[in-house]
Amino acid sequence: MKNAYFVSASIACGKSSFIKIANELGFKSLSADTISNDILQNNAALLAELFSLNLDKEGKIDKKILANLIFNDKETKEKLENFMHPKIREELFEKMQILEQKGRIFFVEIPLFFESDFYKNLGKSVLIYAPKNLSLQRLMQRDGLNKEEALKRIEAQMDIEKKREMADFVIENTGSYEEFRQNCVKFIKSLKE
Template sequence: MQNAYFVTSSIAGGKSSFIKIVQNLGFATLSADVIAHELLNENANSIVKLFNSDDLLVARKIDRKKLGAIVFNDLNAKKKLENFLHPKIKEVILQKAQILDQKNKAFFIELPLFFENNHYQNLGKSILIYTPKEILLQRLMQRDSLDESEALKRLHLQLDIEEKLKKADFVIKNISSYKNFEKNVLNFLKHTLKV
């Protein structure tokens, strides 16, 4: 897909902020997280069976906090959920992306695990929102009210940000204020997409 840009980072790196900025400029976007949340609820009963845990269900929806507590503390559980969800997420993303691609205008797909799995390589260009690990750690602790060891555990579940840096087609730095980040995004759009 020649118009697809996959936006990735580490947890708390600024993917959602990037998406908000480009949406405000009129670009179409897709979010793997939003799609995943929809699929979690659509497949709630299957997920309860998968983990043999009825208390994951609250008002016929998956309690994401409880599910997170399971998968962030058990690699096998994480793998089990990914094996169930990822093919479904990819199917929805590809259907929607192919429709957007036909409009012949750049669009952005927020995909946290772009480099961690090989499902999306060669389907578009990758944009890494780069934030050094120390800043990621501080932001994650603050955002999700986590202690340092819990925040580190979540960071370590993803490929190291420096490794992602080596693989990305484009890099946008998010290392200080939101204002500076916004400026970096606008510069990227101007120089790369000529908008």
Template sequence: MKNAFFVTASIACGKSSFIKIANSMGFKSISADKIAHQILDSFSKELIEIFSPFNTDKLNLINDHKIDRKNLGKIIFSNPQAKKILEDFTHPKIRIKILEQMQILEQENKPFFIEIPLFFESGAYKNLGKVILIYTSKELSLKRLMQRDNLNKEEALKRINALMDIEKKVSLADFVITNESSYEIFQKKSIKFIEKLSKETNEIL
């Protein structure tokens, strides 16, 4: 789709910040994470049964009638088999919802953004649009993740190492925006990039 731009990265690199900036400029977006959260909550009872054999620490997977994503994360990031089971269960459902929303936004003939953390890992959206990578070094994303989610180093590394290496993603992306200093600098970079992107897309149209 000519108006579709996928936004991806590693963890704690600034994907959500980029999307918020784009939204504040009047551009629409789709969030794979939000869709995933809705699916997790919709299938909460089924997921508890699926992951009960992996829940050796007897973690509480339900909080206020919704999936406790932090506790589920402890299970899947400690067990590759559990992680694959979750991905096999949720990814096809997420893809259907994303494609439905993409088809609607494509009709507007204006750039829109799809935030997908596992864009390269899943391979499910290849050739559907251009890819924007928000780049932060592994060392800095580790530090940010520990601070943001109150994780120890071991827990944070499990989450980062479960993803494709950020340096490999650089070579696969169509565009790269670095985010290694202040939010203000990243915001200026993002606005400049989006303005240029919008102008070029309008010229093509």
């Protein structure tokens, strides 16, 4: 797909902020996280049974409880991924094909792009980069996690430096939001040219 750009990073590096900026500039985007959440909630009863979870008053899964479960139990994490990932890929691929036919650049936000072989060769990869210590600080602040909890989540993903080596493009997010925004706009405009 010549119009697809896969946006990835480690947790709390700025993927979602990049997508928001691209959308403001008039570009279409897809989010694996949004699709994942829809699939999760559409299968809430089945997943609650599979993982012995209680649903909330609205019949939904509490994502914080699920996150604690999967970041503390490798088997549970694998079981959930085996259930979710094929469904996410199928829906994402269908939506990508629709956007590709429009003949305009679009962005696909996939947190685990570099960890999965499924999306390789489907488009170019864009890494939103912040060093591990900075993403650790941001994650603790954003999600109210202690250092140990935040580190578990960061270390559950491929090391950011390894991702940096694999990426087609790297956008730095190491300073202020305004600096990051300028880096994003500059990069997106360079694609249009």
